[in-house]
Structures are given as structure tokens and as C-alpha cells.
Amino acid sequence: NLWPSIFQGCFVFKPSAKKKKTALSLDFQQINNHQQNMFCLCKALQDELNRNILDSLLDFTRKCSSTRQHSDWASQMRASEIPTAALVLGVNVPDHDMTFQSLSDLLQQSVTPHVASVQAKECGALKHLMKRVLERLMDTVVDDEDEEEAEQTSAQLNKSVHCSLSTLCAWYNAKTKVSPPGKKRCSHVGDDLQSPPLVIIFKDLEAFNPRVLQDFILICSRYIERLPLMFIFGIATSPSTIQHMLPHSVSSLLCIELFQSLSCTQHLATVIDKLILTPQFPFKLNGKVMQVLISIFLYHDFSVRNFIKGIQLALLEHFHSQPLSVLCCKKKAALLNVMHLGPQDLERIRQLQSFKRYVEKQDPQEQVNLFTDDTHLKEVCQKLIKNLRQYHKNYYPILRCLHTLTSSLPRYPLGKQIRELHLICLDKNIWENEDYQSAMKLLKMLAKDQLILEDMLSKFKQLDSKSDSSTPYFAFTLGYVEDSITSPVKNLQKKTDLFQLQKTLLEMNESRRSKKLSPFEALRNEALEFIDSLVKSHLSAPESQTLNEVCYYTSSATVRRHLNATPRTSIQAALNIPYYYLQNDRLKTEDGIVSNAAPDICIVYKLHLECGRLINLYDWLEAYSTVVSAAEGNDPELMFLSLFSSARFIRAVSELEFLGFIKSTKQKTDHVARLTWGGC
């Protein structure tokens, strides 16, 4: 079962909760497939995006190790410098791990078996850094039997021989002297390289102690003639940090080359393009959830990995909370699942908002049928599911089409990025949006410019070819169209339209050249009206679609709660309304009233809200005993005196202090100061 391995550490809630079977037993295989598909795609995407930079890095390492073996004048002169790649990755630190992992994998596959990556937090002192580097470099040749055993041998090794680079030197010489074909590890590595370089990757350069790094570089430069060392610095901010961290005397020992990776916003755009703006995955996010995920990305962390995790969370929640999500799968499976729906689920379908809207539009006889005849309902459901799929198939090409048209308008009325346009469309019908109308007006004026026309034409062509490559059956469709076999399916019709649109645009172009202005304008308006009609027929908001609840995940609050936790708010909620977390009926109260049965800390908290900046501990205790004694039916006087209650009070107060609501003050003895504002 891949389930736990994929989600390990991703989610807070326990796996047992997920396995709780809902009325319709969830097909875990199905979710698994979903997940795996998405996961594989993400990984592929990541690799694809990093390909350029990784390739150039690999080239760099290869070149460096090969120039070492040359003996011409220039490379001899440079032999004393340690080749260093400064890899600028951007501030989205959580994403870097994946990049470094694939980088070291690639290096090991194609350049050198000796790669060690170190992180700042495990190298506080030079000794530790040295030890980590040695362990990792030499571990790569330890036979991969049991991990523990390998660790033991390396530990022994470090006990007997002190970790210094001379040890490494000896090891390396022994290693390279033994002819590579004998070793299974080296057999496929670098036939052309007699001495594979030793690559050391510093994952987070900024966090390293500069002192440690300087010393390490100084030591390494002493050995550079004997060891083909190479550094890769992972930099999150800007390359000038190297100069901030290393004095000139040290940085002059390095031969630094700069590599800049793709910015994270571009990265996100690709992920959204491939993962969300595609009919490939039946699972969808509604506008609000999208908004939450995107704003977490833009406002908080810039982390694509977290964004993908957010989608995964939404998917999991969707399948967990929505029983009808069994229908959210590939077309065939969905149609099959419809036939297997139980009466309870059919009842759920009848309760769906979108379905109710659909029913209202039907004639009375049909309405009765839908509510009473289960088999009829199943048939209708099949039809509706097909419609929904059709809607998605048309939605994305039209969205892209509209985006290409509007993305170059001045002031971007419909957004610069396609995700903004998508958000608008998800929210409500786009043609009701003012921005859309103004965009259309702008288009009608702008289109006069021939340049833009040609531009767009090329863009459309790109779009065409893109969809060509992504959906192989589109080519098939085009073939159909060219054979002028008209198909009743909407999708085909739409594709034809796109094709025709291109033609019209071409014609417009020609007419422009021949200076016939009025026909051009007519054509332009025609084309725009055509696009407008396309938008109106295909870009309606998903909420208007029947059965959209099956595919769309809507609970943005859950996603926000899980991904963007607010610890302070939760603490205050717990203190104000203990019932919220404890779920004990005795704690149910009206707003603003302290229940006597509440935990001590809640009572103390409520009482302290009524005080000013300084709180007299004695008064506070008095108030507390009154409340508590009322609860237990004791005489307040007695209660007040009781040692037991004052002990409870003191404990609650110190708990409040621990949570940061109050602190002791020197201004007045037996007073504490409030650290929060606002009363009840």
C-alpha cells in the first residue's frame, strides 16, 4: 500500500480517521491512482524545470574535472583554485531539497560517485563539517548492505583515524588506483575520467558559520593538488552573500561560476498549467480554495512543494468528506460507479444544490421520475457526468484562448497570469464581470494594430500546437474536421471553430495589408463576437454546472486551517469557549459567560479580561474563588480560605504566564501586567 508512504508527514490527522468507512465504501485504489498520477507528474515537472540548470551544472563539473587533467599553461595556472558553482535557487527553501536530491543523483549517475551534501545545521564546528564530509564521501563506497552496519564501520573508521583530509587523500588514492572495472559501483561511471572529482554540496550557504566555511576552504585549498575537490554552493538570496561571508583571501581560492535557477513564480505557473488547467484530472478546486492556496504561496512561502501539498490535502479532504466523490474519477469508472450507487447515495444526489436547480428546469413528469425512479436517475446521472466532462474539456482551451487575447492588454483588466483569469472564471460567469466588458472594448480598439494581430496569430498557433501535443486525440479530431465529417460532439465543433478563427484572423491580416479598412473592422468585430459567444457558451462558472459538487472541493476554511494555522487564535478560542475543544455538554454556555465547570485556566482567563493593564493578584483570587465556590456549592468564605483553591489558582495563573498573556511586573508587588489588549 503506497498510501502511507506518500502521505507520511504531510497531514496532521491520523490515518485511522481516513480509513473510517463512509456509507459508500471508498475505493482507496482510486484515490491512490489519483495521487500517484499527480505525484509522478509533479516529480516529472520538477525535473523538467530544473533540467536546464542541472545540465549546465553537470557540464561544469565534467569540464572542471577534465581541465584538471590537461596540462596546458592556463589550466596549470588555475590548478590552485577550487572550482565552485554558485547555484542561486531563490528563497523558497523547502523546495530546494528536491533539487539537490536530483542533482546529487544525476552527478552520481553520470560524473562521479563521490558526492557529499552537507547542511548548515549539522555542521556547527569545523570538526563536524569535516566529519560529515568524510563520512559521506567515504560512505559512498562502503558496500550498501545494512545501513547500521555502514554507520558502524564509518564510526570505527573515525575512531581509529582522525578525520582530516589526509585520510581522505589516502582513501582516494587507494580508490583510484584500484582499476575501476573491478568495482561494481564505478563500472558505469566515467570511463573517460581517471580521477572522478569529489563534489561537496553546501545546501544552504547562508546558514553556515562563516568562520567554519573559511577554515574548511583554506584546508581544502591545501589539498587541491592531490584531491580533485569541487564545491557547489546552494544560495537562497543573492550571490553577493559569498562576498559577505568570505574575505578576499579566502574567496580568491575559489573559481566561482554562477548558475541561476528558474524563479519560483514561473515554477508555480507551470505547475498550475499542468496540474490544474487541464481536464486530465477530474478532481478540481473551487475558486476560494484556489485563492487560499495561491495566496499562501504568494504571501507566505513561495514554496511550490507546499502548494502541491495543499492540493493533495484538498484532494484527501474531498474524498474523505464527500461520499459522492466516488464519481470523481476517469470517465469509464465514473459511469460504472454511477450504476453501483446505493439508494442512500442517490438520495444524496437528489439533495445536491446543483441537482435541485437542474430538476426545477425539467417538466413535471420528469421531475417526478427523477425523484422516484432510481434507475432513471442513474441514467440521468450518467448523462450529467458526461456533460460535466465535456464542460471541462471545452473550458480549458477557451480559457487559454481568452488569456492569449487579453494578457497583452494595457493595465491587464483580466490579469497578467492565466491563474488570475481562471480565478475570475471560477468565481462567477465571466461575462458578467465589468473587467471582461472593458477588456472586450479595449480589444475592439486595439485590434487595429497589425503587429498585435500577427502576434496573436502566432500565439494561437502555439496554443494549437500545444494542445496538439498534449492531447493526442485532438490531432485525430482535426483530421476529422479536415475530412469535413461534422460531429455532433460539442468539443469537435469548438476545435473547428478555433481552426476557423485562425483562418479568419489570417484573412484579416491580408485585408489589413491591402488597406481595406472597413472590411477589416467588420471582420475584427465578427471575430470578437465569435470569441465572446465562445466564452459565453463554455466559460460559465463551474457552480452552474449540474453535479459540480462531485468534482469540486469547496471547503476553503479547512484548507486554510490546516495549512495556515493560527496558534494564538486557537489558544484564545480554547480559553474562551472550552466547549469547542472539550465537547463536554456541561461547558455549553451563552456567549461571554464563564461556566463554573470550565477548567481553572479558562475561568482565570475570563476574569483577567475584565482587568486593566495591571492586575491585583488578591482581587483576582477573590473573584476566582467566588466563581469556583458557586460551582461546587460551598460557602465562598470557606472556599476562599482553602489552601487547595489558592493552589489551583496559582497554577492557572502560571499557566497563563506560560502562554504569554501576563507577566510579573516590578512596578507593583503582588500585581501582574497584562500583555494583551481588549476586554471581553
Next chain:
Amino acid sequence: DPHLNIMYMYSHSILSCLQRPHQYSYPSIFIYGHRSSGKSHVLHVLLKELELPHAPVSCVECVSVALLFEQVLLSFFGADAASLLPRSPSLSDFVRVYRNQCSQSPAEQTRYIVMEKAELLRDADANLLPALLRLQELVEDNVTVILLSEIVWDKFRPNTGCFEPLLLHFPDYSKGELQHILSHDRHPSYSAEFYSSYINILLGVFYSVCRDLRELRHLPHAMNVAFTCFCVSSVKETDTHKLWRNMEPHLKKAMQTVYLREVSSLQWEKMQQMEEKESGALRGLSAHTHVELPYYSKFLLIAAYLASYNPARTDKRFFLKHHGKIRKTNFLKKNEKTSNHLLGPKPFPLDRLLAIFYSVVDSRVAPTASIFSQISSLVTLQLLTQVSHDDQLDAPKYKCAVSMDFICAISRTVNFEIVNYLYDFL
């Protein structure tokens, strides 16, 4: 060897120390001089040429004394002796093992321990340096410790007093000496004279800014491409005037980039191989200062900057809506005439940072966990520094570690006029 020739006088004096290997020599020698003044090079060459037994030790590399002892024993008596040392050996362990070993194989010649970067010994155990200085007595062997340092001996002397080593000073190279040394590693295809005139031109430009031999050695080959280009085109090798005219623009450019290691020599070479028109595309390391940050991180950084450079009592003036009329003169203290930007950033507590953050950011922000985690990620990115100790969870203090230019660039991206909020610019 050019170094030896030039350092003839000094090598002579060292030689006189090294000369009679069968007699006991002076127990310790202290050699000092600036970086790359040829100390270790001369010494190594001499020891090698004279085939004297010596143990080279770099103090940077010896993270623990154990490593130091081990290396000495290893190079004098072989690996077996080194393995006799117990785990985490003390000085007396070392002396014991050494005496044992040297009784088995007594010294026929003086043995030398050469310690590079000896200034680091000052941070080692207090007994190490005095013991090393009179190691000869301790181990009763003909051994001499040579300390190489960039710092004068006065800075070493422990206050408890110690044995005074023999002091030797290596002065810096003069311009003529530098030229002589640099001409030595010429490209084989040029005549010595021609290359030396080339070096002369180089030195003419760079000598005023840099006298470090190591740096200067890096230059001629970085300039190599331009040089070879010229050599191919020119007819007469002896025409130094023409050489100068051809090289001058290249040298000027190199001064800004190669010398500061803004661009590595490899890239510089590539750049010169490319046509002139493209070379503008390659920018040095410090040209990339732009950092892309998440929206709230930007505001956190701005808030941190304001908290660091504004006095806390002026916060009311900047961040309260109805602060009344408070002019700068009202809260200007007498001794506060100097600009805060000259004094550098001041530490501020987390509370103040957040208070400023909430008043600066234009939308309502929930105090979520990710806001706090952004602060700590700013710390790992070294844009903020934590002043208080890591263990202090309660009210941690920070400093803002970014420059004015940087913060101006950041605030421009979020349309925030930071200058209006800075006390110094009122």
C-alpha cells in the same frame, strides 16, 4: 628558484640555522611576514633540497591537538607510532610517545616541525605554545619547532612568560622583486624579455592597488587571452609601447572585475573569447543583489528595518494615526545628532517588530504560524540576525542586517515609501 634568489638574505639566515644538522639547533624559530611574502615556500624548498626530516603541520587543519600530535608522529616515526597515541591525547601523552619512539630511532639530524598559520595556536590550550617552544628539552631530542605567522611575536607572548624563540622577519617584496617572480611563470611560447615587459605593464596598473603576490599571479593568466590576441596580430615582439596601448582597456576592465573576483578567471576567459559586444552580458557576483521575497516577508523586513533604525520612542509619531503635531525637534535629544544609519542597526524585540508590521502592512493579517516561521526563515537567510541567544524563547531580539539600498528596492516593489517612515530622513 626566483623566491630563493630574492630572499637570498633571509634564506641565508635560515640556512645558517639549518646548516649543522648533526648538532643540536635552536629549539624554536619564529618567522613572520605578511601574507605571500614567501615564508613557507622558502622554508619548504630549503628543507626539501637539504633533505632534512621535517613534519609540516597546518594549524588550520588541526581542529584538535590530537591531529597535530598525530601528524608530527606520523611524519617522524610512521603510522605505527601515531597509533600509539590514546584517544584525545594530552600533551604529556604526546611527549611520552615521542620519547619512546626517539629512543628507538634517535635523531641523526635535527628534526623540524614546521607549523603554518601559527597564530591559531594562541586559541589552543594555554600550555601548548610554551611547550612547543621548548619541545627539545621536553622530549630530549634534536628537534626544532619552526612557527610561521603573519603576526608579530609580541602578540603571541603569553602573560606567564615563555621561552623566547629566534625571530626572523620576511619583508614584503618590492616591485622589482615582484616583477622578477611573476616573469618566471611565463607562457612557454613567449620570449622571456617580452613576457617580462608584459608583466611590467600589468604591475604598473595593479601595483598601486594590490601587492599580494598570490593575487598578482592570478592576473597575468586571466589576461592571457587578450595578450595572446595581441601577440598574434603584432609583428614585433619588442614593441612595448604598442603592447601597452593594446592592453590598457583590458586592464582597466579587469581591475573592476577580475581583481575583486567578481568574475572567476574561467568566466573572464570565456568572456574575452566572446566578441566584445556580448561581454556586457556577464555581470559580477555583486551585480546580482535583487532578492525575490514573499509579500509578507517583504513587509516583515521593512518593519525590521524601521525598528532597527528608528528610536523606539518615535514609533508613536510614525505609526499612530492621530499623533498630533510632533516635530522632529520635540524629541530630538541633545546627543542624538548623529544619524542612526551611521551607528548601525539596533536590536529590537519581537513584539515591536510585529506591532510595526501590522501597522505597516495595508491589509488585515492573521497572526498565523507562517508569519512567525517567515521571521525565522529571514534569520536563516541572514537578512535578520538574532541578537539574543537561541535558547531564549521568551521575547527574542533581532537586528536587521540589510542595507539601505536593499530595503529601498524591496519597498519599491510593494509601493511603500520607506523614506517617509525613517527618523533620519525627517
